[in-house]
Amino acid sequence: MTRHRRPVLQKTWRAGARTSNSTHQLSGKGKGDRRQDRFDHGYSLGYVRGFQAGQERYGTSFDGTSIILPVYNQRNQLEQCLDSIFSNTNRPIEVIVVDDASTDDTLAYLQRLSGQIRYHSHETNRGLASAINTGLMMSKGSTICILNSDTLVTPNWLSGMLNCLHSNIEFGMVGSVSNRVDGEQQIPVPYEHIKDMYDFAAEYNIPDASRWHSTDRLFHVCRLMRRSTFEANGYFDERFENSGFADEDYHLRMRLLGLKLIVSRDVFIHRSFQASLQEQDGHTQSSQDKHAAFFQEKWGNAYDWLQRIRTQHGMLAGRQCQAFYPSQVAVTGLNDANYWIENGAKRPVQGELRIPIVRVSQLELRGWPTGVPIEAAAVAQKWSKQHATEGKIPDGAVFKTELGKYYRREGEACRELVSDHALNRWGFADKVAIRTEQERSDLTEQLPIMAHPVIHSYHI
Missing domain, CATH: 3.90.550.10 (Spore Coat Polysaccharide Biosynthesis Protein SpsA; Chain A)
Known part of the structure; x- marks a missing residue:
């Protein structure tokens, strides 16, 4: 892609604005300088309009x-x-x-x-x-x-x-x-x-x-x-x-x-x-x-894993990668907006979030429908409840059984993590509790949790 310098935006003209100062500044310039000024001004406006048009058309096919x-x-x-x-x-x-x-x-x-x-x-x-x-x-x-x-x-x-x-x-x-x-x-x-x-x-x-x-x-x-x-x-x-x-x-x-x-x-x-x-x-x-x-x-x-999923859950065309991602996690994409993933939707978080946030691609982020906003304090409270180690396995908890497998509770279900890599990619490694297979067996096993892909260029 041909690289152009990013233009320095000039002050735009307004209908009815006074122009005497600008005219005075140009009057001492040569013809070539004035032409260059007009070119720079037009180039700047064109860049802005082109950038805006590109944003509006992004995602169209x-x-x-x-x-x-x-x-x-x-x-x-x-x-x-x-x-x-x-x-x-x-x-x-x-x-x-x-x-x-x-x-x-x-x-x-x-x-x-x-x-x-x-x-x-x-x-x-x-x-x-x-x-x-x-x-x-x-x-x-x-x-x-x-x-x-x-x-x-x-x-x-x-x-x-x-x-x-x-x-x-x-x-x-x-x-x-x-x-x-x-x-x-x-x-x-x-x-x-x-x-x-x-x-x-x-x-x-x-x-x-x-x-x-x-x-x-x-x-x-x-x-x-x-x-x-x-x-x-x-x-x-x-x-x-x-x-x-x-x-x-x-x-x-x-x-x-x-x-x-x-x-x-x-x-x-x-x-x-x-x-x-x-x-x-x-x-x-x-x-x-x-x-x-x-x-x-x-x-x-x-x-x-492929055979287990085919046998236990069926191979249904129409799934998306988000079906293999966890719920009750905080994610972010290209900009500074944060979301709380819950019940298959991304809820915009209002306020400063002080829990681990996982960066995903814009494509993955768009795959979750947008839900109702949620306050950062409410998210923090939900997150803290996942760490309880006594009593019933709390919703959202990550736990390891005596068989060495990792699971996450989501509602009345548990989901096995495919690997230690998946555990780390979703930021769960520091919140693992020890539970028993008997406790796990009280929950219905659903689709496993896999790692989202490593992407170095988060402009995508």
Whole structure:
């Protein structure tokens, strides 16, 4: 994104105001200076009006697809990818490129494309998960495609994937097949040259619902989802950086919402043999070990959780991530406003709050409907009652049983915390009481509490 200086706002003109002083100040200036003054004044007004218009339009979407291209030092591959998108896409789209602080001429190339695409350049390298999140934040489409920048899309690619996605409300995310991916999305190809690839793809990309099937994971070459799915599932966890565990985590959370991952085997997308952003920095053994350890720290036995929830609570499409977040906690988002989460709603807190406050993304914050305001003193009283260690387990209390598991009481139910990481992310580590399994068994077990994703850039 081209960087402009933020203008210093000039005093605005008012109808009927006296102008003699201003005129006197200008009279001693040359023609060029006066022109510059008028330019600065107009630029300042335009900035203010544009900023206000941007705020008013924030959150609006268009009936089309946002294509997000994270990129790091792949300027040539990016240019070829963009050419293929503009040549082979006949649906309404917007293209969003997120440059993760490339050291080549990627940014200069993007600046030359101003008006054809939207883009943002990170000032420092933050990793693939962060680059995707920035693109998700910028997106406006009713559907969202996350596409590798080392790919070439093919005729009817987007139409085919949209047909698959919209055929079933339970389809959460759809992925294509390719010549260079992991697992079941890889297919053998007969061509050796790009000019022959397009002939192959034209014959291959024939709509055929019998070639759609569910899977446990999707490779990161090309994935499509509804905006509503993104809003329900939230952002990628940035602690996974460039690792494939960022995808594993995102897909797991989507499946916990009752949504399916689908391979659309009637859509082929070519992938070059250049290393992707993810593979350049994410596939060293030490990096993989670190992110595998964090995945274990965050989820424990992740797929045991998936099976337990499916068996005990059912996999109901339509859930949102907030269904796995705790009640009776204080949260905040981008600005200074604080909210008390209670009974599935966020209640604006009036007054200064002196209890732990958890920062969440604006997207997650909007996922809770707004309830009636509550005074800070009332919140503090509710919070303090959760810490009682004698008698009946108080509502909102966090406790640990002799089996080493952590739970939180909410009403007449208890909810197990998925991991110590979830305990820490919600600020519960300092308020754990010791209770018995017998006491816990008196409560009805409901959906577990998982950690909200780690996000370093809270402008999203």
